[in-house]
Each structure stands twice: as structure tokens, then as C-alpha cells.
Amino acid sequence: MTPWLMTGLLFTPLAWAVLTLLVDFSNGRVVTCLGILVQVLVSLGLWAAVARDGGFHYLLGGWQAPLGIELRVDGLAVTFVLLTALVAAACGWHASIYLDPTKSWHRYFWPLFWFLWAGLNVVWLGGDLFNLYVGLELISLAAVGLVALGGQADALRAAIRYLMAALLGSLAYLLGVALIYGQFGTLSLAGVTGLLNDGGVQAGQAFPLVLMLLGLALKTALFPMHGWLPPAHGIAKSPVSALLSALVVKASFYIAARLWLELGEHLSGYALAQLIGALGGIAVTWGGWLAFRQLKLKQMVAYSTVAQIGYLFLLFPLTWGVTDAISQQAQQGITLQVISHALAKAAMFLAAGNLIMSVGSNRVGALAGVSRFLPFSLFSFGLAGVSLMGLPPTGGFAAKWLLLQASLASGQWWWLAVLLAGGLLSAACVFRVYRASFIDNTDTDRFFHPPKSLEVIPMLLALLSLGLGLVAEPVLSVMAVPFEAGRSQ
């Protein structure tokens, strides 16, 4: 059953991508919703299967390494598969109402959307370094296309910039992969780790790993390589921004994290781990500050992504040279941060899109009176903000708590300052929006009221992100389901 589900996860979106590319469903909400439904059900099925039976290993078509496509799924991967399904379904649903079907570019959204989803699943499930590369490229190209959608000069400029960064990142990563292949003779991540553990191969220099991490960090927009992100995420259509911030940047980070956890202990040192962590810390504070300074709502949300991504890179120092318990705590914290940020940021972008649609302006200052006449969208925005601030009982708080504990336990107290300052900076941003929206300068409702379903979607995502904190324990227990090398089909 599980191999079918895994292949289904890859081929359903590809099939829908081709279908929507070939046929112009000008009013194809039914087709879209059907595809989304299938994907969500398959993702849920795989999640349930892994939660019950444990991790899996599968060679597509029976081809052996190093030629074949190796898929593997463990608790972590399946959690991300499910997360992707939830967020993509919400964004797709939102887009099917939000995007104007009379525009000529409308039909290109769907193929790109499905290619993106396929690419994401390849990354979560891919077992060897080259497949991961293919997944990354699929994601990048689809994402760039989505940013360019609509074709205004600003959007094209941002898309080109994004494309450059993405290609450069891929190149660095590919070079690293080639070096690894030259050194170890295998592309399978498990194979490389196995060789290193056996001690059969000399653990060479850190160079290939650093190269790969550099490329991935560029794609994840780690400070100081974040310049491409705010324009791209800020200018894209809201459902696209939501997809990009919630999922796309997480894909490259996921690969970086996998590499680090499998190879970092062997191929790098304390200084590298601390350096990456420091860049993350600067991203949190500097990105948070820039977000606070933005005058435009979506730019603010985009800069907040730069800051939130910074937290993720604390994984590197907090898992290097520490005990297993601390490392596990840090990993759990980072994973929760990935999930809660994905849900909250998607909610925030969608809510911001609704607010912008209602007031007819992207400026934060234009929100006066929103609290009185559009409380629902503002409430979604606010709830998502609570999670980003890391206040209880949200998933963001659970993540922060675990990271605080890991920092304290490993004696790296300097990350405490980052965690606390980052929370306050996010709070400053969100409260700026509240403040603007509470100004009561009009008694007449001059706002456009978006359709109810558009307002409900961000609220659902925000509530999921809130609820994650309350059920963090069971979610984490599924995440901890290991990949068992012995089980394969």
C-alpha cells in the first residue's frame, strides 16, 4: 500500500500539471478541487500508514542505486508531506476564488501550482542527492514562474532576481553533489553516511558540504543572501506569496538540515556550526527590524519571513557536538518552527491579501477602520501573528520553548537573546498593524467585503497553527518515527 501512496504523491500532481497545461479549464474549479482532494487524501493515507507501520524505503521501478530513483519516508518526511498538502490545498482553494479567471495569465497558474507541489513531494521523499536536486529545480522554476505571473514590470524584475539567486544556489549545490560523488562513489544519502560511519572512507575536507550548504542557504534566503526574497514574496499574488513563504523556502532548508544531521558531525566543526547559527541570529534581528520598518503590508510580512527563517538555522549550532537528548530537542523545536511558520505565514499572507483587497491599498497606514468593519480578516491576521511572535499556546511558542531548553542545556546561552529579541520584534510588527487598524476615523463602511470563503481559509490555517502548540506532543511523536533501513519493498 505504502509504495502506491508514495508514487501517487509524485504522479498525481504531475498528471494534473500536464492536464491543466494541455487543456484550458477556464472555469475548472471542479478539476482543481478534485486534484487537491486526491492529494490530501493520499497524504493523509501515507501519514497514517507511517504513524502505524513506521518508515519505508522504496526503489521506484525496482532500479537499484546508483541509477534508480530512491524514495524513502520517515515520520519527519511524512509530516512535511501532510503539511504541504494542508497549506497547498488552502492556497489552491484560495487561489481558485481569489485569482481573476478572465485574465489571460490565469490558466498558467495551475500547471505551475501542480509542478510546485510535485517538486515539494520529491524533496520530502527523495533518498539520494541527485533526486533532491531535481526536486529543488522543479520547485525553483515553478516558483519563479508563479512570481512572474501577471507580468507587470515589478513582478518580472523580482522574478528575474529570484531566478538568478535560485540558479546560483542550485549550481553550488550541484557542484557539491558532484564532489561527494567523486569522493564516495554514491549519491545515496544513507550510503554516504554508512561509508562515513564504517570509517572505510577518510572524512575529507568540509568543502563539498560547505558548498552544498551555501547553495541551499542562498535558496533559503539566509542573511546576508536574503535580498531576493522580500521583493519576490512581496509582489507575488497573495496565494503565491503564501506558498513561497510557507513551503518553498522550507524545501531547501529541509535538504540542508538532512545533510547536516547525516554528515555534519563528520565533515564540519564547531566554528562552522556557530557561524551558520550566527547568520541565523542576525537574520532574526535584522530581518525583524527591517520588517518593522516597512510601509507596505506584504513587504512587512515578507521581511518577517527572512526573520523567521533565521530561527531555523539555529539547528546547526544546537545539534553539533551536543548530547543526543539536546540534539533531539533542538530538532523537534526546529521542525515545529517549520510547521508553525508555514501555517501561520500562509494564513498571514492570505489574510493580508484579503485586507489589501478590501482597503484597496498595500500601505499599513491604509488599514484605519479595518478593526471595526472587517474584524474577521484582521482576526486571522492577528492570530497568525501570535504564532509568529511565539506566544503561547501556539506552535510557534512550543518551538521557541524547545529551542530555549536546548540552548540552555547545551550552555549556548547567547541564542536566548536571539529567541527573545526575535519574538519582541515580531510582536512590534504585528502590533503596528493592530495599531493602524484600531484607528477609528470613519463611521461609514467604505470597504470592499471579500467573499466569506476567502476570509475563512486564513482563519483555518491560523487556528491550525494555534492548535499545533496544544497538540505538539502527539505531532512530535509521529515525527520521531524513524526511517528503518531494513524495511523496503
Place this chain on the structure above:
Amino acid sequence: MTLSTLMPVFALMTSLLASVIIFALPENSHWLRTVINLTAAGLKMALVGVMIWGVAQGREYEIAFTMIPGVEFVLRADALSMLFAGLSALLWLLTTIYAVGYLEDSPNRSRFFGFFSLCVASTMGIALAGNLFTFFLFYEMLTLSTYPLVVHRGTEKALRAGRNYAIYTLTGGAVLLLAIAWLHGLAGDLRFQEGGHFAGVDPSLHTPLIIIFVLLITGLGVKAALVPLHGWLPQAMVAPAPVSALLHAVAVVKAGAFGIVRVVFEVYGLEAANDLGLLTGLGMVAAFTIIYGSTRALYQVDLKRLLAFSTVSQVSYIVLGVCLFGSVGVAGGLVHLVHQGIMKITLFFCAGNYAETLGVHRIDELDGAGKRMPGTSVAFTLGAFGMIGAPPLAGFITKWTMGTGALAAGMDWVVVVLVISSLLNAAYFLPILHRLWFAEQQQCWPLERRWGQLETSAWLFLPPLITAVLIVLVGLLANMPFSPLSWAELIVAREVAL
């Protein structure tokens, strides 16, 4: 999962669900909203009443589940939590009645009452929290749910006050989180436990424990308005009167004070805190706050601002009481949690009545208001005399118990503080009473409104009268069972065996 484990959840849910329903209701369904509000408040009173009865019989209501690995979410009803929960349930009902009248014909009522209920749910959670982690959860929820109430009017002044409130409380929250996380790393998940956890603790832990204590008190002191962390409070009085009443009497400042009580009694333990030398320092800060708040109150011309500074001073009685190392004095501090709540809410209700009925905000405009609004003015007078500490009112019970406790503990300087503070209280309240009752009305009221026979709207009129009667009753009946004082003594008997 029996009924008794679920009681705390029900108590929490009454206001949480009320909040959700109210948010969902359309803005103009005022009657339905009022009915839901009052039903929920009444239901909560009943639930808390049942739990108080049960706790007095020695029963405990507790529910817990693991939220994050290593951390539990615990709701528990014990004697101390019932002190705060009882106050909060009672005053929620009265303040809701008052707010319905106060906000008649004003916009954004759905938002107001939604967050209002959320705010009360947070205080309930704070009261029932069974460990520091759960406490923190609701403590931050309180910050978020009160912000929209503070900025409710949407004016420039309200927004500025809201910004300061957010900066103070969120920073305080961050400090508190740091302290809680550190303590958790040091000692694991600590349930609140009578007698505390750190009696006779390993000397190597003394330094971190002292630093953590200072951090905890700093984080909690922001909401408890300990000087110099009190800056947000006088500004926040720009909020509508029911909000100020709730903020000053139950919700925010009390949450801070209650947290300090929990930390001293049930995390560190009174004896351990004393051995570590922490109580003296905390007592000094509290004493300074008492004097400072009263002194600043002397110079205010705005009635609500005066009351705000008076709150700064009065809340620290609770903290000072906790630092009195002896069972009598501690009971005095605890009982003030309730007494200050009842007295301060009366005063704020009355201030709101003067503002709504006569348009009076400044103290010098109050001349002759006693003749125009005798009922409200009687209530105000009782509240003021209570604050000064005139027998047999609530404030007297507090001061008497604390004074005797201080003498028993050999801390004579506390008595001096109490006397000075009472003199200062008299110095700023008596001139107001003089204006109310004995001065002639000089000019027309700035903005007078009339409601038929009564001196003001019935919704506004009844709540202060009820609380004023309570001020007298808790004083007169202090030795009856289930009076706040008896309950405080019950807590102390369970907490400390000194």
C-alpha cells in the same frame, strides 16, 4: 475523566465559549449578546461556587496533559486559586452589567465584549494554572486580550497608551519566559505545591535560584505595577471605565500580584525564599511602591489617574504581605487580593458614573456631586474610607492583619509604612469627599445626561452599590466562614506551618 477533573475546564470554558459566540454574533444583536454574557457569568459563578465548597472540604480538582515533551498543561483548583477565581467570577458578572450600560449606543460592542470575555477567561486560567508553564500561557493570553480593550476608543491617546502597554507587558513576558525556561532546565517541570520546592536546596543552586527569582519578579512586576515597572498603568486609564475597573481590580495587576504569590509560596516556598534572603528585598520594593504610588496620587487632578496611582500603591500591599514572614501577616496580604479588588472596582465604577452622567473627569469639577448623585457618592465614600483603612471596612481588616503580623514577625518598619500610607490615602481621598458632600456646586456639569427617576442608568447604578455593600460586609463579617479573611487563613494554614 470524571466530573470533578473537568470542573476547572468548565469554569474556563464558560467565558472562552462566550467570547467565541460573541465574536460570531452580528454587531447589532445587543440583547442576545447581553443574555449570553450574563448567562455565562452566572454559570461561572455557580461553577466556582461549587469548587470553593469542594476545596473547603479538602477536595482537589485537577486535569493535566502533556503539551510539549517534558511540559504539562495543568489546570487545578486549590485554595489559593479559588481566592482569585472567586474574585474574578464575581467581578466579571458585575462589570459585565456595568459595561452593558456604559457602552449603550457606542460602536464596536461585539469586539469589546468578545475580548472582555477572553480577558476574563485568561484570568480564570491564571487562577487555575497548576504550574508556571500553564500560568505563563494564560498570562500572555491576558496581555493579548486586554490590548484591544485599552485601545478600544481608537483615539491617538488610547493608541499611545496601548503601545506603551504592549511594550511593557510583552517585554515583561519575555523576561518571565526566560526565567521559567531556565527554572525548567534547572529543576524540571515544577507543579505549584504547597510549601514550595526549594526548602533546604543544594547551596550550589543558590545563585541561579536568586537570579531566576529576580527575573520572575521582574516579569510579574510589570503587570503588578511595581515601581519602576509601573509606567504603563496610569496611561492605560484612558480605556473605557469598565476596562479600567477590570484591569485594576481583577485582571492585569492582580495577575501579576497573584503570580508573585504563587512563586513565593508554591514554587520557592516561603521558608526557602526567606533563607535565600529574597523576601527582604521584595518587601523593600513593595514598601517603596506603596509610598511612591500614594505620593504621586496626591498630585493628580484627573480622577481616574489618581485612582490609577492609588492602584500602584494598593496592589503592593499584597506583595508586602507575602513578604511578612509569619502566618498572620501573610494572610493580611492575601486577603487584600480580594479587598483591594472590591474597593477599587467600586471607585472606578463611581468615576465612570460621574463621567458618563455629569461629564466630570477632573477632581475640581466634582463640587457638589454628592447632592446630584447621592447613591454613587455613598458608594465612592465607602470605597475611599475602605482604602484609607477606616474600621470596620475591608481595608481596615487588611491593614490590621498586616500590622499585627508585622509586629509578630519583628518587622516593625512595616507598621511605619502602613501608617504613612494610610495618612497619604487620607490626604488624597478626603479632599475629594469634601468636594462631593460639602462644597457647593460652582458651575453647570460639563455634559449632563438624565435617565428618568434614578440618578443614572440602572445598569450603571447597581454595580457600585453592590460592591459598596460588599466592602462593608467583608469587613463586618471577616470572621465568618467563607469570608475572604477566613479563606486567606485557610490558605495560610495549608501553605505554611510556621
